[in-house]
Amino acid sequence: MIIECSNCTKKFKIQEDRLPQDKIVAFPCKNCGEKIRLDLRIGQTINEKSNEPSPSDAKLVQSPLTANTTHDKGLKDKILKSVKELPPMPQVMIKTQEVISDSNADAKKIAEVIETDQSIATKVLKVANSAYFGMSGKISSISHASVVLGHKILEEIVMLAGAEGILAGKLPGYGYDSKDLWKHSLAVAFGSKIIANSKNPELAKEAHLAGLIHDVGKIILDGYIVEKKEEIESFMETEEKTFLEAERQYLGFNHADIASDVCKKWNFPESINIAIKHHHQPGGSDGNELCYILHMADYIATLSGIGYDSDDILYELEEGTMDYLNFSNENVSQIVLKVTESVNNISV
Ligand SMILES: [Fe+2]
Numbered sequence: 001m002i003i004e005c006s007n008c009t010k011k012f013k014i015q016e017d018r019l020p021q022d023k024i025v026a027f028p029c030k031n032c033g034e035k036i037r038l039d040l041r042i043g044q045t046i047n048e049k050s051n052e053p054s055p056s057d058a059k060l061v062q063s064p065l066t067a068n069t070t071h072d073k074g075l076k077d078k079i080l081k082s083v084k085e086l087p088p089m090p091q092v093m094i095k096t097q098e099v100i101s102d103s104n105a106d107a108k109k110i111a112e113v114i115e116t117d118q119s120i121a122t123k124v125l126k127v128a129n130s131a132y133f134g135m136s137g138k139i140s141s142i143s144h145a146s147v148v149l150g151h152k153i154l155e156e157i158v159m160l161a162g163a164e165g166i167l168a169g170k171l172p173g174y175g176y177d178s179k180d181l182w183k184h185s186l187a188v189a190f191g192s193k194i195i196a197n198s199k200n201p202e203l204a205k206e207a208h209l210a211g212l213i214h215d216v217g218k219i220i221l222d223g224y225i226v227e228k229k230e231e232i233e234s235f236m237e238t239e240e241k242t243f244l245e246a247e248r249q250y251l252g253f254n255h256a257d258i259a260s261d262v263c264k265k266w267n268f269p270e271s272i273n274i275a276i277k278h279h280h281q282p283g284g285s286d287g288n289e290l291c292y293i294l295h296m297a298d299y300i301a302t303l304s305g306i307g308y309d310s311d312d313i314l315y316e317l318e319e320g321t322m323d324y325l326n327f328s329n330e331n332v333s334q335i336v337l338k339v340t341e342s343v344n345n346i347s348v
């Protein structure tokens with residue numbers, strides 16, 4: 001289905017078959033940022049100001065693959081050098097994982113490790129006191145949090161606090177405002193964890209971490225995208241391509257390739273690396289369950305409209321994903337609601 005932004009008249013392709021059929025949904029326009037509202041009962045966009053259906057009726061489109069590759073080796077080398085120069089993962093994230101995996105570690109020892117980084121420790125306390133954990137304002141210290149919430153949850157909070165520091169900046173190439181990528185990543189982390197808990201709880205910890213950092217490649221590519229912004233926009237417009245396709249076309253890599261290089265640099269487990277590398281096409285992951293979970297969570301995050309993903313309404317679920325996870329459209333709608341609630345209840 002094609003929808004048109006009533007503010008800037010830019011047209012977008014969306015996959016409507018998994019959206020709730022009897023509802024009005026809203027998406028941010030990736031061109032002007034204005035909200036596009038779509039009434040799925042009648043299959044038409046709604047003019048934000050008049051609340052009337054806009055004249056652009058929904059219709060089906062084809063998307064041809066025709067453009068030539070325009071990146072060069074020098075550019076690819078520069079991008080790989082940027083990955084090498086990326087700072088290491090914050091020490092407190094590594095040390096917290098180490099101390100928590102030691103079964104003899106007590107609350108005091110864990111708190112000492114987290115408190116070596118005051119900005120992360122402050123965020124951890126704020127998140128621990130969120131409505132999400134049902135402990136609003138009751139947790140007074142990190143060691144108290146580890147006793148009340150447990151070591152596993154505390155480790156997740158530290159990962160979340162550390163990831164915010166990495167992902168919360170503005171990315172003008174992708175059109176992200178300061179918290180857009182962070183909120184999207186948070187939604188994918190929650191979605192991945194919810195799906196993993198229902199399908200294979202052993203994967204829940206990795207799913208949460210993979211969700212948090214799956215789009216970290218965008219941090220590296222943003223500056224290069226800024227340089228080629230005009231060409232990329234016109235390629236996407238005339239060829240009806242996604243941002244992901246434009247990245248490969250103009251830079252030689254997409255953000256998932258680069259995120260996988262970051263995972264290697266940060267010594268992430270191989271299964272997370274594979275899941276992130278193929279998070280837009282899990283069929284290429286050789287049956288990596290985490291990858292299907294991540295792909296579904298990424299898709300669900302775009303449906304929820306939280307934060308902003310440059311692929312947002314063009315995001316297509318790879319064929320076979322619903323079958324692999326044994327998911328129905330109802331499962332998808334339920335998780336959209338759960339993810340939205342989770343992100344609204346967490347204070348970050
Ligand atoms: Fe992505």
Ligand SMILES: [Fe+2]
Pocket residue numbers: 184188214215298309
């Ligand atoms: Fe994403």
